[in-house]
Amino acid sequence: MHFDYSAKVKSLQRSLLEFMDEVVYPNEKTYEEQLQQADSRWTVPPVMEDMKLQAKQAGLWNLFLPDREYGAGLTNLEYAPLCEIMGRSLIAPEVFNCSAPDTGNMEVLVRYGTREQKDQWLLPLLEGSIRSCFSMTEPDVASSDATNIEATIKREGDEYVVTGRKWWSSGAGDPRCKVAIVMGKTDPDAPRHEQQSMILVPLDAPGVRVRRMLPVFGYDHAPHGHAEIEYDHVRLPADSILWEAGKGFAIAQGRLGPGRIHHCMRLIGAAERALEQLCKRVRKRTAFGKTLAQQGAVQDWIAGSRIEIEQARLLTL
Structure with a gap:
C-alpha cells in the first residue's frame, strides 16, 4: 500500500512544521512557567490564547474536521501526518483547536446536532472561545462497554432529567469548559444498543457539580484535567437531546x-x-x-x- 500525501497536505505539513519551530516549541517553557505562577493551576496561561490567535491567522485551524462547511475538509488519512506533527508537543493540539475532547464533541455536533444546538455550542467551539467535556465513564460499572452505564436520562413532559455520577470527564477542569455531552439510559427495556442517549448539559445548570479532579499517575493535567461530575436531577429542555432518544450508542x-x-x-x-x-x-x-x-x-x-x-x-x- 502507498500513502502518498497530496500537494495540499504537503503544503500544510510545511506550514505546521514552520509554526511549531517559530511559535509552539519556543513557548512550551513559557506556558509551563505561567501555569506554575498562576494563583490556581486551573487557569489558562495567557500565552495559549496568543498562540491560538496566531494559528488562526495562519490558516492552521480546525484541521481535524472533514466537514467542508466548518473545517478543513481533509479526510482522516490526510489529517494523519498533520496530527502527528501536533503530537510532538503536549500543548500544540489546543493551539490549532485540534485537541480532545473538543474535536470529538464538535464532530458529534456537526453530524447529529440541530441548527439551534450548532449555533449555541458548535460555533463557539469552532471559534475556540469555549471548551467542552464528554461524560460517559462511570465509577461503578465497566464503562469500556457503554451498554453498562447506569446514569439515567428520563423524559418528563417537555424536559429530560439527568441523574448519575461520571468520572474521567476530561477537560472539565478548564475554566472555559461550558458544556458536557452526557451519555445515559433513556429506556432500560429497549434493545441493548438502543437504551442509551446523549444529551447536551451546560456545566452551570442546576444540579451539576464537579466533585473533584482526578490525577493520572500523579499528574493533574491542569488546566485540562479529568473530573468526577455529579448530575443530580438536572432538568433540561427536551431539545437538548442529540439526534434522538436511543441513538446514544450509535453516536x-x-x-x-x-x-x-x-x-x-x-x-x-x-x-x-x-x-x-x-x-x-x-x-x-x-x-x-x-x-x-x-x-x-x-x-x-x-x-x-x-x-x-x-x-x-x-x-x-
Missing part, C-alpha cells in the same frame, strides 16, 4: 472511531520527538571511552525504536 461509535485514531497519530509524533532527543543525547554522553552512539547495544535500541515507530505509523495509516 458513541461514530465519535470514538476517528478520535481513537487521532490519539495514535499524536503519539507517533511524540515518539518521533523522543527518538530525536535520544539521538542527540547519545552523541553527547561518553562511557567506557566512547560516545553512547558508538555502543552497539545503544545502536540496537535506536534501530528497534525506528522500526517500531514506522510500524505504528503504517498501521495507523
